[in-house]
Amino acid sequence: MVNESEMAIVQERIKDAPVNIVELIGDLGVAYVEEPMDADSSGRIDYIDGEYRITVNSDQSRQRKKFTAAHELSHYLLHRHMLHRRGHLDRLFSSGGQANPSSPLSPKHEVEANKLAASILMPREAVKDLMVWANYNLHDLADRFGVSPAAMEIRLKVLGIDLEQEAAKEKSGHVGIAYQFDR
Numbered sequence: 001m002v003n004e005s006e007m008a009i010v011q012e013r014i015k016d017a018p019v020n021i022v023e024l025i026g027d028l029g030v031a032y033v034e035e036p037m038d039a040d041s042s043g044r045i046d047y048i049d050g051e052y053r054i055t056v057n058s059d060q061s062r063q064r065k066k067f068t069a070a071h072e073l074s075h076y077l078l079h080r081h082m083l084h085r086r087g088h089l090d091r092l093f094s095s096g097g098q099a100n101p102s103s104p105l106s107p108k109h110e111v112e113a114n115k116l117a118a119s120i121l122m123p124r125e126a127v128k129d130l131m132v133w134a135n136y137n138l139h140d141l142a143d144r145f146g147v148s149p150a151a152m153e154i155r156l157k158v159l160g161i162d163l164e165q166e167a168a169k170e171k172s173g174h175v176g177i178a179y180q181f182d183r
């Protein structure tokens with residue numbers, strides 16, 4: 001279901017951290033608004049008059065707004081064919097992929113959206129590259145990507161990266177080849 005030319009735009013946009021998710025959404029022709037929503041709502045995506053529109057709860061923290069925007073964008077990229085008849089509301093969800101489905105999507109769709117959102121905001125190569133810059137500090141690394149430390153922690157687990165181990169490796173001079181590209 002993924003559209004190749006759209007994914008090319010995504011790939012181009014995520015080269016530099018932090019990713020400007022609002023600009024990326026605009027590049028893809030999706031409307032984006034922030035407005036106050038119920039306290040337990042993160043955001044939603046709707047299809048109105050032939051146009052997709054992402055709404056993010058403006059009362060959320062900067063980091064959560066960013067993750068919510070990436071989550072809704074991921075629904076657009078992966079599931080938009082399912083959203084024509086009615087929109088999809090996301091209540092508070094964990095960036096880790098805990099399901100919080102709202103019709104017409106299922107827990108499986110929520111996990112897919114969270115996974116894609118994490119890889120858009122925290123691309124593998126950029127994380128590997130910048131963890132050295134961040135001196136293997138979780139908070140500094142999360143800050144550099146504009147995400148919460150909790151979101152970065154989950155992403156590192158998915159990527160199989162243990163910051164303490166990586167720091168110890170560097171100390172002992174065994175820097176992994178994968179991290180030795182210059183950028």
Ligand SMILES: [Zn+2]
Nearest residue numbers: 075090110113
């Ligand atoms: Zn969702």
